Every structure is written in C-alpha cells, then in structure tokens.
Amino acid sequence: MIIDSTGTAYHSGRLILSDTWRDLGRKRLVAWWEPQADHTRWVARVFSFSGLMLWQTPFETFLDALEYQHAFNRGDRPLGCPGFDVGVECFIFTTQQYTSGSGTFTVPAGVTSTEALLVGGGGGGGDLGGGGGGGGVCRHASFSTTPGAGLSYGVGGGGAGSTSGGTAGTSGSNTTFSTLTGKGGGGGGSNNSNSQLASGVNGGSGGGMGSTGTAGGSGGTATQPGTNTGATDSGNNGGGGVTSGAFPSGGGGGAGAAGGTGSGSTSGGGGVGIAYSTSGSSVTYGGGGSGGARSNASGILTAPGAGGGAAGGLGTVGANATANTGGGGGGGGFDGSTLYAGGNGGSGVIWLSYTAAVSVFPGNLAMMGL
DSSP: OEEOTTSOEEOOOEEEEEEEEOGGGOEEEEEEOOOOTTEEEEEEEEEETTSOEEEEOOOEEOOSOSOOOOOOOGGGSOTTOOOEEEEEEEEEEEEEEEOSSEEEEEOOTTOOEEEEEEEOOOOOOOTTSOOOOOOOEEEEEEEEOOTTOEEEEEOOOOOOOOOSTTOOOOOOOOEEETTEEEOOOOOOOOOOSSTTTTSOOOBSSOOOOOOOSSSOOOOOOBOOTTOSTTSEEEOOOOOOOOSSTTOOOOOOOOSSSOOOOOBTTBOOOOOOOEEEOTTSSOEEEOOOOOOOBBGGGTOBOOOOOSSSOOOOOBSSOOOOOOTTTTOOOOOOOBOSSOBOOOOOOOOOEEEEEEEEEEEEOOOOBOOTTO
C-alpha cells in the first residue's frame, strides 16, 4: 500500500513468483501491477544477489492496462547466480495546491525536488483610478527539497479597492514558500489633483496611474523581477494616465506584459498574465486590472488581458479580480457626480508538482529452478 502526501492510501498491486513450468522449459516470474490514477510511471528491476542489476523494463506509463508481466528465461541468469532480487518501483506524480492561509508542507519520502509556482495577491484598483497590478509570479522548475523536512508557506491575499478619493488601492500581500516569494501586486492610483498621489503603487506588477489633471504621475514599478535565485520571476510596470481631456486612467501591470497607458478618452487595459501548467493544465496568472473611465466624458474602457485581472468601471465600481489568480482589481469610474470604488485584487496561490519514486515488493526471490 502507498500513502501519498495527503494521507490517501492506494493499493499498489502484487508481484507473484510462478513455479509453473511453461513451454520450452521456461519458468516465469510474473509482475502483476494494478495501476492507480495518481501513479504515472513504473519500472521493474532484477538484481543478482550480489547486487548486479541484470535486467529492467523500460519506464512504462500507466494507460488503461490492468496488469503487466515478464517472463525470465534460463538465459536471464548468469552462471553461478543462485537467484534474483526482484523489485518494482512506481513513480507517483503529485500536485499540491494551497489557496489561502499559511502552514507547513512536509516533504514526502523520496521527493528531492519540486516544481514550485507562487503567485502573489493582486493589487486593488483605485477609485476613478488605475487598475491594480497583478501579483508577481515566481516559478522554480526544480526547487531542491529534503524528504521529511517541513517548509513553511503562506498565500497572499488580494488588496482591497480604494473607496475614498486620493487614496490608492491597497497592494496585495506576498505569497511565500520556503525561501521563494511571489510579491503582491501594487494598488492602482486614485483620482487626485496631485499627480504624484495619483501614481500607481509599486508591487509584483505595478498599479496603473489614476485620473489626474496635472503632469508628473506614473504607473507603479514592478518589483518581482530578480527576486528569487534560480527561478523565473515575472512582473511588469503599470500604465500611465492622460492629464487632459477625459483624463483616462492606466491599467495595472501583468506578469506577462505592462499595463496599458490611457489614450484620448480610453482607459489603459490590464497587462496580460503568464501561463504555466504546474497544476496539470495551462492556467494564466497575474493579469493586471484595467483602469476606470468617465461615463460623463464619453470614456471608453479597455478589457484586461488574460490572467484574472478585472475590468474597470465606466461610471460604475471596478470589478473584482478572480480568486487564486493574483489578478489586479479594476479601477473605479466616474459618472459626473460620484467617484466609484476600485475592485479588489484576486488572492494568490501556490502550486507544487513533484514525483516520488517508491519501491514496492522488494524481492530476494530465489529462482533455483532456472
């Protein structure tokens, strides 16, 4: 029986030494294996009692077959070898997801490295403001682990959208796993006559610039790149706004591209996120939120790119980003009398993907009759 990292038990199969003589004087050692849904590969190995490996199967994938077998002939045993040690080894592919909170991951037996994907919480959008920046994305292809060790983790929450003029959206929180960090996205800047205060906040990806009529503001700067040694870190700057006309806001930066800059009466779109398949299927994370616009000034919204970032409001509140994507919240709009709040950023996530080699049925099965 095999017990995986979540405590789930699986029947691992059986290995039978057959004493029945077959045609041509052969004796068969039959390895019967009942594959489980989470087991992805297996290999059978045969050793002499002295420890010399005599033979092994190819690394086989579990498809729809229910059993496997192999016949060992007289010629498989070298002269003077009294018998065989037989073992079957399976490789268990496991994905582990953490969607909130903090705790400790205990490294399973046989796991010496894991692919790790961390996404910080997305930034909140500003009111009549810029889109929140997407959470920074960290992907380590082979993070070294020690079986039995406890590794601390914490999943960053999304930042709240701004509800008061002149105050930027709240930045998202960092996501951590052992020594790795996915930084929270920067909050989107809000409407403010002081362009510096309308600027987007720095973060994993920077927040977009809010609506303002004075020059000097900008989108927030991305802080995720270069954070983790040996990993791929992704984050981009937030987009700027326009300080005349309809004063459109900028989009929050995404893990895959910078936030869009406002133009004319059109707000900047949120930057696209980045896609990974650590979960087992391709998912895009860390998209920026789009900036809000003024419905009383023929404002036009730009849709956010993929990655969980939210749409800005056109004379309405900004939308909330998708949970566990690290997307940025949408910037709030303006209808001529009311400054609308920005949307909340999406929470972050951690995905771990690892393969454990587990030996089952160790043999020392003498085949004296060969």
